Amino acid sequence: MGAELNGLRGQLLATVREQGGAVDALVADALRNVPRHIFLPDLPPDAAYRDEAIVTKWDADGMPTSSSSQPTIMAIMLDQLGATRGQRVLEIGAGTGFNAGLLAHIVGPKGSVVSIDLDPEIVDRAEENLSAAGCDRVTVLHTDGALGHPPRAPYDRIIATVGVWDLAPAWHEQLAPDGRLVVPLDLRGVQRSVCFERVDDYWTSRSARACGFMRMRGQFAGPERNHLLDKQTHLTLSLPEARELDTAAVVEALDAPEVEIRTGVAPTQSEFFDGFGLWLAIREPRWFSLSEQDPGTRLGSAPMRAPDAVVTAGVLDEFGLATLSVGSAGELVVTGAERIAEELAEHVVAWDEAGRPGSTGLRIDAHPAGSDATGEYVIDKKCVRLVLTWP
Numbered sequence: 001m002g003a004e005l006n007g008l009r010g011q012l013l014a015t016v017r018e019q020g021g022a023v024d025a026l027v028a029d030a031l032r033n034v035p036r037h038i039f040l041p042d043l044p045p046d047a048a049y050r051d052e053a054i055v056t057k058w059d060a061d062g063m064p065t066s067s068s069s070q071p072t073i074m075a076i077m078l079d080q081l082g083a084t085r086g087q088r089v090l091e092i093g094a095g096t097g098f099n100a101g102l103l104a105h106i107v108g109p110k111g112s113v114v115s116i117d118l119d120p121e122i123v124d125r126a127e128e129n130l131s132a133a134g135c136d137r138v139t140v141l142h143t144d145g146a147l148g149h150p151p152r153a154p155y156d157r158i159i160a161t162v163g164v165w166d167l168a169p170a171w172h173e174q175l176a177p178d179g180r181l182v183v184p185l186d187l188r189g190v191q192r193s194v195c196f197e198r199v200d201d202y203w204t205s206r207s208a209r210a211c212g213f214m215r216m217r218g219q220f221a222g223p224e225r226n227h228l229l230d231k232q233t234h235l236t237l238s239l240p241e242a243r244e245l246d247t248a249a250v251v252e253a254l255d256a257p258e259v260e261i262r263t264g265v266a267p268t269q270s271e272f273f274d275g276f277g278l279w280l281a282i283r284e285p286r287w288f289s290l291s292e293q294d295p296g297t298r299l300g301s302a303p304m305r306a307p308d309a310v311v312t313a314g315v316l317d318e319f320g321l322a323t324l325s326v327g328s329a330g331e332l333v334v335t336g337a338e339r340i341a342e343e344l345a346e347h348v349v350a351w352d353e354a355g356r357p358g359s360t361g362l363r364i365d366a367h368p369a370g371s372d373a374t375g376e377y378v379i380d381k382k383c384v385r386l387v388l389t390w391p
């Protein structure tokens, strides 16, 4: 069994590396050694070593509230974090404890890891998993991640493994002056895993990578809203801000589109996810994303296929909605109500004509709220003003 598990871990690491993760040797070594199957005790070991996110808890409405994230994005974020031996790390979102176990392996016996979660049951499970895996250098605590954990500050590295809408002042206060913060940050409904470092009184990004995490709950929860449209297929519509939604009318509109418009634009999946999603989110206040459990019933030809879900984007107002799917030869096709479908098709063409910009070279500065800093795009949160610029 030991050799078999080593083989599964080796295969997972190879997959993660093919996708651009675990570039840092310490991250690769952690993935090779920390046993993910111990953190997912309800799964057969081979399923635990697939490069997939595994949901471990749902709320009463069937929305996921905890999971073990997809190993590739975990590795990419750990690469961004760049933690080294002997460092002190704070993680927000303990979940199964697996990422905390990886962090403990990375910082080694002279380092330390504090991992916090809002859900006391999750904290207990993470503690059990970490102890079963022999990771004894992690302290798991039940508290709101927005508060951090002052008694063990300063931290050399802070990482959130839950989607954050804003940057909590506690993270600023508890990070060492030359420390790094890595968070899945909301940019009007899409997320980028952003590695921030401090410059004077503001943060500047060193890298930004596409990602999609469940959202932070508690006192720092953002205004984004998920609407479950079909419990059977987990068809879920996500809006960047709380808005009334007639879910029955949305399903009806999805099932009976008025028009179909071919855009002539055929992006790769990563161009779509990393590029068009962000383009639409920052330019189109009426945008939404729509996801369904793989392989998709209504979204069977969605432009984005993650291992466990299919995802598309669309635009919605009081007069109707339009969404994107993939037609022959990978071309993006818009279906929906006529006027709004034309507007969505115009966004696709404009993004294509602009050279399909994505996160490459994207810089995000986070200034204190109230700052008059400006750039190509400005997004105001409660605690920070985000300024986005491309080269």
Ligand SMILES: C[S@@+](CC[C@H](N)C(=O)[O-])C[C@H]1O[C@@H](n2cnc3c(N)ncnc32)[C@H](O)[C@@H]1O
Residues within 6 Å of the ligand: 065, 066, 067, 068, 069, 092, 093, 094, 095, 096, 097, 098, 099, 100, 116, 117, 118, 119, 122, 143, 144, 145, 146, 161, 162, 213, 214, 215, 216, 217, 218, 219, 220
């Ligand atoms: C994607 S899971 C984290 C995955 C985890 N790092 C792992 O390796 O399994 C996100 C976690 O964030 C937690 N969470 C949500 N809001 C939080 C908050 N305000 N403070 C701390 N944890 C929070 C959830 O309970 C959930 O367990």
